[in-house]
Amino acid sequence: RKEVEQDPGPFNVPEGATVAFNCTYSNSASQSFFWYRQDCRKEPKLLMSVYSSGNEDGRFTAQLNRASQYISLLIRDSKLSDSATYLCVVNGSSASKIIFGSGTRLSIRP
């Protein structure tokens, strides 16, 4: 089993829709969690951190469920510019224990 797993997608949704995807992790001792966004042929960039109490930033909401060991990302009122690959990142006990998921591809259609 991979340490961090994501549905690769692609998720193909119409503009304005709400879309959500999850990321599961296997190490219950994982300490911090993040979502990165990677545009086609570009480098990953931090989208948002995921806190135990949840985190909202405009149209984006991230949640952590420690009991079931997954994090989620919800995008409301999706825009064409949201089309990208979303990478889940899980951090363990040290900076060298940062695990990236393989990403979920999202495509927003007009």
Added chain:
Amino acid sequence: DVKVTQSSRYLVKRTGEKVFLECVQDMDHENMFWYRQDPGLGLRLIYFSYDVKMKEKGDIPEGYSVSREKKERFSLILESASTNQTSMYLCASSFSRTSGSYNEQFFGPGTRLTVL
């Protein structure tokens, strides 16, 4: 604005050649990382450095070595390139050397290496 630069965007080398990939960051970050990114496998950590001349192996260090002689520069070396090292190589840097803490990683634009 943090900037991480990599020496080449595209590189083509032959099997057996020695390959140097260089990464420079301008934000005085302590941590620097080298990843490779392959379809379906995501980013995998090759090596990590938390200070000058310090390095730690990541998940897939075999066939690679690194050098960090200056804080701003982290080099990845393929001693004898092989076709299975064809990949996208991404360098990243972050602030903080505290074990267990994590700060935002800033990535360079990547080097697409093809080994023939």
